[in-house]
Amino acid sequence: MSQQPPDEEFERRLRDVFHPRGLGVPVPPGALDRIHAGARRRQQRRSAGAVLSAVAVIGVVATSIALRPESHGATVTAGQHTSTPSPPVAQSSSLSPSPSRRPSASASAPPVVVPTPVVSPPTVGAPASFQPLSVSAIGPNVYWVLGSTPCATGRCAAIEHTSDAGVTFTRVGRTSSGGDMPRVPTAAENGTTVRDVRFGDAQNGWLYGGALYATHDGGSTWTVDSSLPNDVLDVAAESGNVWAVALRADSSGELYGLYHATYGSGGTSGWSQVQLGTTLVGQPSLAVIKKTAYLVEGAGAQQITYVITNGGASTAVQPGPCSATPTLGSGQLSVAGDGSLWAWCTAGRDNGVDLSSAGPVHDSGVYVSTDGAAHWHGVIRPTTTSVGGIDSSRAIVSDGAGLTMVPLGQPETTPTVPDSGAQTNARFIGFTTTKIGFLIDDPVAASAELWRTTDGGQTWAVVTL
Numbered sequence: 001m002s003q004q005p006p007d008e009e010f011e012r013r014l015r016d017v018f019h020p021r022g023l024g025v026p027v028p029p030g031a032l033d034r035i036h037a038g039a040r041r042r043q044q045r046r047s048a049g050a051v052l053s054a055v056a057v058i059g060v061v062a063t064s065i066a067l068r069p070e071s072h073g074a075t076v077t078a079g080q081h082t083s084t085p086s087p088p089v090a091q092s093s094s095l096s097p098s099p100s101r102r103p104s105a106s107a108s109a110p111p112v113v114v115p116t117p118v119v120s121p122p123t124v125g126a127p128a129s130f131q132p133l134s135v136s137a138i139g140p141n142v143y144w145v146l147g148s149t150p151c152a153t154g155r156c157a158a159i160e161h162t163s164d165a166g167v168t169f170t171r172v173g174r175t176s177s178g179g180d181m182p183r184v185p186t187a188a189e190n191g192t193t194v195r196d197v198r199f200g201d202a203q204n205g206w207l208y209g210g211a212l213y214a215t216h217d218g219g220s221t222w223t224v225d226s227s228l229p230n231d232v233l234d235v236a237a238e239s240g241n242v243w244a245v246a247l248r249a250d251s252s253g254e255l256y257g258l259y260h261a262t263y264g265s266g267g268t269s270g271w272s273q274v275q276l277g278t279t280l281v282g283q284p285s286l287a288v289i290k291k292t293a294y295l296v297e298g299a300g301a302q303q304i305t306y307v308i309t310n311g312g313a314s315t316a317v318q319p320g321p322c323s324a325t326p327t328l329g330s331g332q333l334s335v336a337g338d339g340s341l342w343a344w345c346t347a348g349r350d351n352g353v354d355l356s357s358a359g360p361v362h363d364s365g366v367y368v369s370t371d372g373a374a375h376w377h378g379v380i381r382p383t384t385t386s387v388g389g390i391d392s393s394r395a396i397v398s399d400g401a402g403l404t405m406v407p408l409g410q411p412e413t414t415p416t417v418p419d420s421g422a423q424t425n426a427r428f429i430g431f432t433t434t435k436i437g438f439l440i441d442d443p444v445a446a447s448a449e450l451w452r453t454t455d456g457g458q459t460w461a462v463v464t465l
Contacts, residue, residue, distance in 0.1 A: 088141045088165035130158060130465050132440055132450040133184060134196040136205065137432040141165040144172075144205065144219055145450055145465060146197035148184040157181040157194050157207060159219050166452065166463050175213075176223040182211055192230070200237030204263040208232040208244070216267035227271050228259060236288040240264055241311060243293045244271070245284050256280040258295055260312040274312035287333035287341060294341060294373055296320050296333055305373045321345055321367035321376035336389030337434035341369045343376070344387040344397065366397055366406055379406060388429025388437055388457075396437070396457045398426035403439075405457055416459040418451065431457075 130147045137143035142163045148155040158181065159173040173181050185193040195209035199219075206225075207213040212232050213222040229247040233256060236243050240262055248257040258274040276295075284297040295306040305318040322345030334342040345365045367378030370392050383399040390396065394407045396415065402424045405413045417424055424441055431437035435456050442448040451460040 088167060130160070131155075131448050132465065133448070134428065135430075135438045135440065135450060136197045136199045137430075137436075137438065138199055138201060140433055140436050142202065143432075143438070144197055144199055145169075145463075146194075146207065147465065151180050151183070153180070153183055154186070155184050157184055159197065160465050161219055169465060172219040174221060176221050181222065182207065182213060182224075185209060196235070198235040198237055198242075200240070200242055200263055203265075204237070204242075204268065206235050206237070206242070206244075206268075208235050212244075212246075214268050216263075216265075225268070233284065234286040236286045236293065237263065238288045239291045241288070241291055241293070242268065243274075243286055243288060243308075245280065245286050245295070248273075248279065256284055258284075258286075258293075258306075258308070258312070260293075260308075262311070272312065274308060274315070276306060276315060285333045285343075287335050289335055289339055289341065292372070294333060296322070296343065307373055318373045320373075321365065321369075321378065332387060334387050334389045334395070334430065336368075336391050336395070337431040337437070338391040340389060340392040341373060342387055342389030342395050343367050343369075344381075344384045366395060368392060368395070368408065377408065379408065381406070386426050386429050386439075388431055388439065390431050390437070390457055391434045394456070396429050396439070398424065398429065398439075400425050403460075415453075415457055418449075418460060418462050426451075 130149055132145050132147045134146040135143055136146075143161075143166075145160045147158050147160065149158040150156075157173065158171065160169040161172045162169050175181060183193045185195055192211040193209050194207040194211055194213060197205060197207055199205035203216050203218050205215045205219055207222060209232060210230055212225045212228050214225050215222050228244060229249045231247045233245040235245075242261050242263050244259045244261075245256050246259055248255050257280060258276060259271045260274050261271045262269045280295075280297050284295055287294045291309065293306075293308040295308065297304065297306075305320040307316040307318060308314070321343050332344050334344075336342055343366075345367070365378050365380050366384055366387055367376040368389065369376045381397065381399075384397050385400045386398040388396045390405075393409075394405060397404050397406055403415050403417060403426065405415055407413075426439040427442045429437065429439040435454055437453045437457055439451045439460070440448060441451055450463045450465065452463050453460045
């Protein structure tokens with residue numbers, strides 16, 4: 001068989017790299033000509049054996065193109081930009097992640113070296129234009145990030161949305177009146193501000209804090225909801241039911257109630273208060289698994305857990321894992337990626353005991369329940385400020401200085417974080433699946449970062465917004 005001229009052979013190898021490998025993006029116009037010309041100049045200085053190295057460099061260029069798609073510009077209400085995330089997760093109809101697979105190379109193509117992208121934290125200095133505050137995900141690849149940006153009245157809410165695991169983000173959000181988005185609170189105020197975001201599905205979501213806003217178009221438009229009292233502590237939504245802990249309308253002090261509504265294609269229904277037979281005090285924590293809501297609060301000498309079903313029509317009371325702690329609140333709930341329920345307590349009870357009977361109280365504990373809050377088992381930890389359940393046997397906890405993976409019955413391990421020498425103070429940790437999770441690292445407000453893991457909390461990377 002006749003040997004191809006060097007130019008034709010090199011171009012054939014270039015096209016083998018760009019097309020059979022299924023990189024999923026169009027080749028920029030003139031890219032082959034530019035690369036071909038550059039390679040020809042290099043060939044004048046190198047031996048014929050350097051051709052394979054040039055092809056490896058093309059693999060690097062192709063990978064960079066795939067990770068940073070070209071921007072599609074902006075409209076009046078949205079602009080799209082790229083970031084440096086982990087790649088999207090292939091998902092089934094149940095939203096469970098499947099292992100990532102690389103396209104197999106053509107048999108005729110030479111080996112190509114594909115580098116692993118390096119994700120570096122942003123430079124700490126002047127306050128970033130967009131400062132992340134909260135994140136809400138409805139699947140491995142779809143999530144919204146609430147942050148703040150400068151506005152005429154201080155700092156206002158801004159929302160970034162991704163449906164491809166962070167490869168691209170779209171700025172969404174305007175009020176139904178056409179004005180600025182609501183403000184976010186400073187350290188000394190609450191008022192009509194928002195500090196958290198929660199989505200129940202691809203269309204319905206809520207901004208909450210000192211005010212409540214709702215969207216039913218995926219975050220493009222937000223409408224103020226004045227049917228609940230100001231100061232909404234917590235919101236949780238799933239399977240068409242949304243729950244909120246908010247100040248009671250008849251309360252002049254820090255007395256809270258649980259409220260319920262439904263959501264769907266028509267938006268959110270009217271809210272109704274769930275009759276618990278008591279007034280919530282302290283800092284109640286809320287979680288939802290499918291159509292069941294879980295609420296913990298301190299009551300007397302021992303914390304209790306409310307299990308609410310049928311839209312609030314049925315309520316059961318279970319003993320909680322915590323001792324009541326009036327000065328520090330009653331703890332925090334977290335739903336793990338496999339649907340188990342985790343809690344951390346500022347004062348917890350004996351490790352592994354049946355908590356239907358009160359045991360000795362310890363300073364702090366991290367607990368898990370796999371039977372709907374009927375029983376709790378866990379470990380005693382002296383200091384914990386935030387917890388995110390991975391599955392029924394593992395959780396990530398923050399103690400205000402670093403992260404720790406806590407496996408039940410096994411030694412603790414230390415995850416790999418973007419800057420191992422810096423302090424990690426996660427004020428939020430949550431897992432969408434047993435592999436994919438998020439946290440917001442907030443050592444100081446001006447340098448808050450959103451982190452993401454795709455290996456069950458073992459390693460974390462900064463999401464660039």
